[in-house]
Amino acid sequence: MLKNIFLKLSENRVLNVAAKRYGLKMGAQHVVAGTTIEETIESIKKLNALGISCTVDNLGEFVFEKAEAVEAKNQIIEVIEAIDTHQVDAHISLKPTQLGLDIDYDFTLDNLKEIVGIAHKYGTFINIDMESTKHLQPSFDILDELSKEFDNVGTVIQAYFYRASEDIQKYKNFRLRIVKGAYKEPEEYAYQTTEEIDQNYMELIEYHLLNGKFTSIATHDHHVINHMKQFINDNNIPNDKFEFQMLYGFRTDMQQQLANEGYNFCTYVPFGKDWYGYFMRRLAERPANMNLVVKQVFNK
Ligand code: FDA
Helix, strand or coil: CHHHHHHHHHCCHHHHHHHHHHCCCCCHHHCCCCCCHHHHHHHHHHHHHCCCEEEEEECCCCCCCHHHHHHHHHHHHHHHHHHHHHCCCEEEEECHHHHCCCCCHHHHHHHHHHHHHHHHHHCCCEEECCCCHHHHHHHHHHHHHHHHHCCCEEEEEECCECCHHHHHHHCCCCCEEEECCCCCCCCCCECCCHHHHHHHHHHHHHHHHHHCCCEEEECCCHHHHHHHHHHHHHCCCCHHHEEEEEECCCCHHHHHHHHHCCCCEEEEEEECCCCHHHHHHHHHHCHHHHHHHHHHHHCC
């Protein structure tokens, strides 16, 4: 019930525009690293000092004007340059809609080609985040095109989709992040129960780990993490073939613990003014995250 309310709110364009104007509010500053590149680089340096690498996401959704997509592209290029200038341990995560997927496919592909080309020169990996069903196939098509020219690009497999087991076979030679899936998807396309999603999630991770390609296990779920640690041990999966990932600001003790145990750990670091949709999806995933909001309201 609460999940659906927050997912509905995450799609509200008016609130999204208002949020951009008023800065990080409602507790969002605990889960968003900053609004500028400078602030974000400082956050990355702190995580790197703890033995944690980062994937940086310049937040942006509801892009329906080409100028906005071009601005987003330029900002992402600035982040790639800042990663190199400051020699921090980080790569990029980006969303195709931010680069124009709701406007024009070819325009988006050109934006992606420019970004991935520049990142290639710097030796920086680009992860294409996956969004809702509508954007799924075009995002894979973009990946197909990019991989004809570049090897520094990978994507995300969302375990709630029935098609995920076919997608993971098709993309088995790519570096993949595997997640449960964050958007509201109909029964027509996606598993609805926690049990089904968790089951598929673990099977997909195991499949990709056994394939020997790099796997990012992106979850805050300690049941999954413990299961995967055992699986990795039992199957002698080399340490340099996988990492755990969590979102900035969530389960920070566990993030540090996994890094201390010697696992590669990567924190997903979102930044920017367009924090609203991202923050609402986090509230939908775990209404306990409402604590962030409540604390903010009462600590004024
Ligand atoms: P889930 O929400 O299923 O929780 C399972 C259990 O874990 C809970 O019952 C609780 O016991 C424990 N738990 C979870 N969070 C906790 C917390 N904060 N504190 C204490 N206990 C907690 N999605 C997408 O569609 N496209 C994408 O590109 C990405 N990218 C992405 C990157 C990274 C790094 C992460 C971590 C996640 C994503 N996601 C995503 C989001 C993903 O699909 C999913 O919605 C969320 O990670 C929530 O699912 P979890 O597996 O984390 O735990």
